[in-house]
Amino acid sequence: MDTSESYDLFAPVYNRHWGHSFSSRVWPLFERLLLPELPPGARILDLCCGTGQLAATLTERGFSVTGLDASAGMLEYARENAPRAEFIQADARLFLLPPVHHAALSTFDSLNHLLDPAELASVFRHVHQALLPEGFFFFDLNMEGKFKAHWHESFAFVADDQACAVRAHYEPDRRIGHYDVTIFRLAETWRRSDFRIDERCYAEDEIRAALTEAGFTRIDSYDAEADLGLHGEAGRSFFLCRR
Secondary structure (H helix, E strand, O other), X not given: OOHHHHHHHHHHHHXXXXXXXXXXXXXXXXXXXXXXXXXXXXXEEEEOOOOOHHXXXXXXXXXXXXXXXXXXXXXXXXXXXXXXXXXXXOOOOOOOOOXXXXXXXXXXXXXXXXXXXXXXXXXXXXXXXXXXXXXXXEEEEEOHHHHHHHOOOEEEEEOOOEEEEEEEEEEOOOOEEEEEEEEEEEEOEEEEEEEEEEEEOOOHHXXXXXXXXXXXXXXXXXXXXXXXXXXXXXXXXXXXXXX
């Protein structure tokens, strides 16, 4: 199965169960770390924007938002959730946008879905090119501690018109985590879909080296739980970088 097809299938469940939950939890971090650095009405690039809940919050507060995602299924929901934002279907590793953005952000371990260090470095270069001088890049990643602690669990969601079961597995020798997903959706009849979503963990020195090579200068990092008080998110790190 093509990778983008997996995310298209995942979009209805992600929209209902994950998108709003995570964006509402991290919003106070944006207010604390990023928004004081931005002018009113700043142009913001929401990279790997998913189903657009964060874009909606930003536009409601007067920011001009461009959301970018490779999944047509995710973007279908994003356009409904954030009608005042602009959305572009593009690959985060390859996109080209003019340097007009005051900030770029990427949340909910979106960049862990890049499975090769060269791909992560390519994203950083393209983000750098899309920012104004002294623009900011704010993103989070699951670090290896998060994978070791939680990527062996299973969980499920059940609703009247959909059900989703997720089984997680981490391969420490490859530094790859797998989500094996089964979804049932009611569309006249029940339909089943099975697919896998993979994530890779990166060491902080790898991340910093790739950011520096891309041209970012000030690079600050924070543990989500220990430094920022995001309960239950030990092992997730946030990075705030300046062009």
